[in-house]
Amino acid sequence: MSHISVARPSLTVLLASPRGFCAGVDRAILIVERAIGRYGAPVYVRHEIVHNRHVVERLKALGAIFVEELEECPPDRPVVFSAHGVPKAVPAEARARKMLFLDATCPLVSKVHVEAGRHFEAGREIVLIGHAGHPEVVGTMGQLPEGSVTLIETVEDAAAFTPKDAANLAFITQTTLSVDDTAEIVAALKARFPQIAAPHKEDICYATTNRQEAVKTVAERCDVLLVLGSANSSNSVRLAEVGRRAGTRAYLLDDASGLNLAWLEGVATVGVTAGASAPEMLVQGVLDRLAERFDLAIEEIDAARETVTFKLPKVLA
Template identity: 65%
Template sequence: MTKPPLTLYLAAPRGFCAGVDRAIKIVEIALEKWGAPVYVRHEIVHNKYVVDDLRAKGAVFVEELEDCPDDRPVIFSAHGVPKSVPAEAARREMIYVDATCPLVSKVHIEAERHHENGLQIIMIGHAGHPETIGTMGQLPEGAVLLVETVDDVAKVPVTDPEKLAYVTQTTLSVDDTAGIVAALQARFPAIQGPHKEDICYATTNRQEAVKAIAAHAQAMLVVGAPNSSNSRRLVEVGAKSGCAYSQLVQRADDIDWRALDGIASIGVTAGASAPEVLVDEVIAALQARYDVTIEQVETAKESVHFKVPRVLREPA
């Protein structure tokens, strides 16, 4: 039986960013240096395939530091942690490695600088997300106020409208965040922003590639995890950019084939914590059902690289 033709627009860049690549390497090098088990507080990155692979190599994933023994190394996830976490690890004289993405650390430093200058901080982010918890946890309770939407801006209770600054979670929708920033500036004209956009280069680049594809594709598949903020934003960007159907899939098994019935073009991308092997799996599943022509849509080139912490570069 002849397969129906399908044009597959493959986003570039897609998948792993420099911060995710670094975080995974940190766990792998730690296992080589200290042997198993190495403990990891929270998922190192938001992807089940990655976490399961590291677990098979000897990583033990826990939610809190109290779940870790004193005599084994512990790694903090790429999303960042409140200051109280490394402080407690130091008090317990634990070996710990901070895998916080350097671009998240940059936001932490900004928040601290604003606080030292006497400014109250408004954070644009998602309540309960580990990155938001980590950033807000750099400062005393109440020093950082959280807004998630434009509507929240109208209600946020500030102490002094003349002494404000804002920071953002690094994995947000660029367009949605711009609307919230505009609302903050309209209500608080004196509010200070970051010198350079907090939303990271990888988030921005992946969203731009989706926008470029959405105009041509009838459907969009985003490879990523349900708890991955940047992956979920890619699904939203696809839908808002004119793609009639935009779906998040963890693996090829998650594809809703009935929803794709009759399509002739599809976009495929991956969130910053999704490995390329899962993209290959999705492409293979499409090729099994369609006569696929792949067109790569490249909107940016990435050459960012982050070193692992010094403690992992020193001999054991």
């Protein structure tokens, strides 16, 4: 009896570029790795270094211990502050306890901290556009005395906000927001408070902006978008939202094990991207899984070239 081979369905994969790690994430992970290399294990990390389950698990295996608060760290081991930034009280407490600490805050988050400080020194009331409870927001609000910064999450919040002095306002934003959503909130604030001071260059970082632009380009051509990233990663969640807003079905998955092939029933073209904290091996894992079922035609969609790099802290350089 002759063996009948069944033709595999073909699938076009549009790989969004840029995708995956940004310079701030690269630097933060390297700080933890170098610290373990230099000081031995364990090295403590306050909060997940970046919001990705795979990155955190790999660093745990190397000897990193993740905690939520400084009080959980012994005074005689190094502690690394996560890429999202920390309130001013945290390094102050570390100094008081004479701890060796390494700050892996992304320089683009630090830039927002500096900006907030300048507005405060100039006597302005500050509005922060961001997501309540996100560590970056907690860190940015924690740069200044309590009550100095008002958090605005939505256009509705912008409409309801009552400043002390409408002529003396400034806004800053979280670095990982949706570019389009933020533009709507900023427009609502500017309509109400035409004199509101804006950032010199927008606070949403280059990596967030570029990844969202790449998703828009891919979304025009695909039926389904797969976003590699963890559910607590702000920038990854935003990529899925941007895809949906652009008219495609978008799914956020931690890795290939979260891929449900039923999503691809009758689909000819699938887009694939990864959040700024998601390693490229996760993208490869999804491609391998797809290749088991389909004949793949892979196309890189280039949106922007990224050449940004950040220096390591002097003690680790």
